[in-house]
Every structure is written in C-alpha cells, then in structure tokens.
Amino acid sequence: MYKKLFIPGPVPVHPDILAAMATPMIGHRMKEYAELHGRITSGLKKVLFTQGKVFLATSSAFGVMEGAIRNLVGTRCANFCNGAFSDKWHDVTLRCGKQADAFRFEWGRPVTPEAVEQALSTGKYDSMTMIHNETSTGVMSPLPEIAAVMRKFPDVMFIVDTVSSMSALKVPVDELGIDSCIFGVQKAFALPPGLTVFTASEKALRRAAGMEGRGYYFDFTEFAANDAKDNTPSTPCISLIYAMDRQLERMFAEGLEARWARHRDLADFVRGWVTSRGFELFPEPGSCSLTLTCARNSRGIDLAALKKRLGEVGFAFDDGYGKIKGQTFRIAHMGDMIRADLDELFAAMIAIMPELA
Ligand SMILES: *Cc1c(COP(=O)(O)O)cnc(C)c1O
Numbered sequence: 057m058y059k060k061l062f063i064p065g066p067v068p069v070h071p072d073i074l075a076a077m078a079t080p081m082i083g084h085r086m087k088e089y090a091e092l093h094g095r096i097t098s099g100l101k102k103v104l105f106t107q108g109k110v111f112l113a114t115s116s117a118f119g120v121m122e123g124a125i126r127n128l129v130g131t132r133c134a135n136f137c138n139g140a141f142s143d144k145w146h147d148v149t150l151r152c153g154k155q156a157d158a159f160r161f162e163w164g165r166p167v168t169p170e171a172v173e174q175a176l177s178t179g180k181y182d183s184m185t186m187i188h189n190e191t192s193t194g195v196m197s198p199l200p201e202i203a204a205v206m207r208k209f210p211d212v213m214f215i216v217d218t219v220s221s222m223s224a225l226k227v228p229v230d231e232l233g234i235d236s237c238i239f240g241v242q243k244a245f246a247l248p249p250g251l252t253v254f255t256a257s258e259k260a261l262r263r264a265a266g267m268e269g270r271g272y273y274f275d276f277t278e279f280a281a282n283d284a285k286d287n288t289p290s291t292p293c294i295s296l297i298y299a300m301d302r303q304l305e306r307m308f309a310e311g312l313e314a315r316w317a318r319h320r321d322l323a324d325f326v327r328g329w330v331t332s333r334g335f336e337l338f339p340e341p342g343s344c345s346l347t348l349t350c351a352r353n354s355r356g357i358d359l360a361a362l363k364k365r366l367g368e369v370g371f372a373f374d375d376g377y378g379k380i381k382g383q384t385f386r387i388a389h390m391g392d393m394i395r396a397d398l399d400e401l402f403a404a405m406i407a408i409m410p411e412l413a
Contacts (some may be wrong), residue, residue, distance in 0.1 A: 207324025
C-alpha cells in the first residue's frame, strides 16, 4: 500500500501529472523539445516574476546549490544558517574549496535583515546564501526585508533557495534582486523529484564567466549558451519536463493569486489545529512557514508510535528533522494540497489518539 505523503517533501503528485510523465519520448535536440523547453521557461518566468534567464537542471536541489557556489563564490561567502538545509549549504560551500563563514541563528529563528547587514558590512564577502523557507524548522525568513538590505551591497551575489516556498506565495525574483534563485520541484511545486529550476541574473552570468573551477555539469554559462536554443547542456529529464509542462498549465488554471490564498488558508488551518490542541509552534512568532507547520511536542505524545500507526493506515507522518527529531513534528501543506487532505490526516490522528480530538 502506498502511503499518502504529509512529510515536507516529496509531496503527493496529481495523477494528471503522473500521466503526463508517460508521454512518448522525444530527443532533446529535436525541435519538439525546443518547443517544450521554451514553453516551460516562459511559464516559469511568470511564476517567478522574472525577465531574466530560467534554467532547468537534471538533479536534486543540492546539485544546483553546489553549482551556484562553484559559479558565483569568488573571494568569500556568507552562509546564513538557521536549520539543517542551510547548515548543509555551508558545509557544501567549504567542500567546494571556497572560503566561507556561517552566520548561525538558533533553530526556530529566521534569518534577519540586521544580521545580513552586519555581516556584509565587513566587506569580506562577495556572495551570500540563504534559505527562504527552512524546511527542517518550518521557518520562513523575511525575504523582502533582506532584499532591501542586499540593495546596499550590489557586488555581493544574492543566492536564495526557495525549494519549499516557490509558487506558494509571491516571490518576485527580479524585484527582490535575487541573483540566483534555486528550487527543486518535489516540494512546493509538487512534482516528482529530479528536476531543479534556477535563475541567473546578468551579474551572476558575468561573475560565472570569469570563475575558475566551475566544472561542467552545473556551469551557468553552458546553461545560458544552450538556453539561447531553448535547450540544456546535457540530456535533461524529459519525462519530468512533461510533468512541469502539465503542472504549469494546472497552476495557471488555478490562478497564482488563488494558489497563494490557498496556502495562506491551509497554513492558518493547520496552525489553528495544532495550537488548539496544546502544541506550541516551533518557529518564533511571525516566522511560521506558509507551506509546512513545525510544532513542538508540548504534550509529550508518543510521536514514534503515532508515526507508526499512521503509516499502518496509509499516512506518512514526520516526527522532526535533524537535531529536533522526536521533539517536534512537521505537517506539510504544500503543492496541490487542499483542506480535505488535511481533514483526512487529522481524522486519522484522532482515531489513533482520541485525546487529540
Ligand atoms: C529538501 C530541501 C533541500 C534538499 O533538496 P534535494 O532536492 O534533496 O537536494 C534543500 N533545501 C530545502 C529548503 C529543502 O527543503
């Protein structure tokens, strides 16, 4: 039996999208592919509010997160870390042989514009990384306020992971001045894993062109050269690109504004459900994610038993990530989920633990 996923990624994929993946194969140097690629990158530009370049990479998010480091970090990188994924990005930066410092926030706290300003004012950095929505802690950092600070540092590359947020709310890439915005599609986009979308500003492409050791597979300048022909440097995951084509159609049919509103509604609903049952929200007030709710196990329920029993009745439930595993639980409400999906999960939780009613 397949479990219905309430974990923060991968998330459930709509049957129409799975069906689209069974479309017969085409060659990526055929004109059919260029048409598909062009249609998708123009659709993505609307979702990302960018007139710049949008690229498709065949890898999970960390492929391009590493690629961005190799292409864009010259002298030294400031990695802002407020959870497991941002910590890992710092580690990846060092593993790429780059000079970098981690600026750490207690888990549950957002990255703040003040900390960004303080770090970059030292003049030591030519690049920074941050995660918009830290999936490990359910914290969403204030991107518009941070972007306002970044305008004071035009020579610093602004590299942002939006893996678990892009499309759930408005993230206008150009207006925010993001140099490289990166997201894997298995979370907020609700596609199967294996495809990562990223942007590169003109400034980012100039930086990349002069960068040594940027490798081949994630070389931003290779992506730009191929983009001119609506293509990719190497063979892409065409089946997933069919899936993206279908998903963009579905997103525009729903309407972006309606999609954002649905996520606000789901977030309010889930936060209300957990807090009314005596669980505290893990994030600092005002920094709760719109796409997943991370709660403290304030009532000391047996989370491992709950996870196991939910699994037996067909639900995949998450009992925390990294160092807060067991002390927290996370409920995803991203992608194409609706209220009825969460009603189903909550009913199952109550059936297992009647004290949650
Ligand atoms: C899941 C996740 C990642 C890791 O992505 P992979 O696709 O597994 O490489 C990175 N950043 C965030 C915010 C995530 O939620």
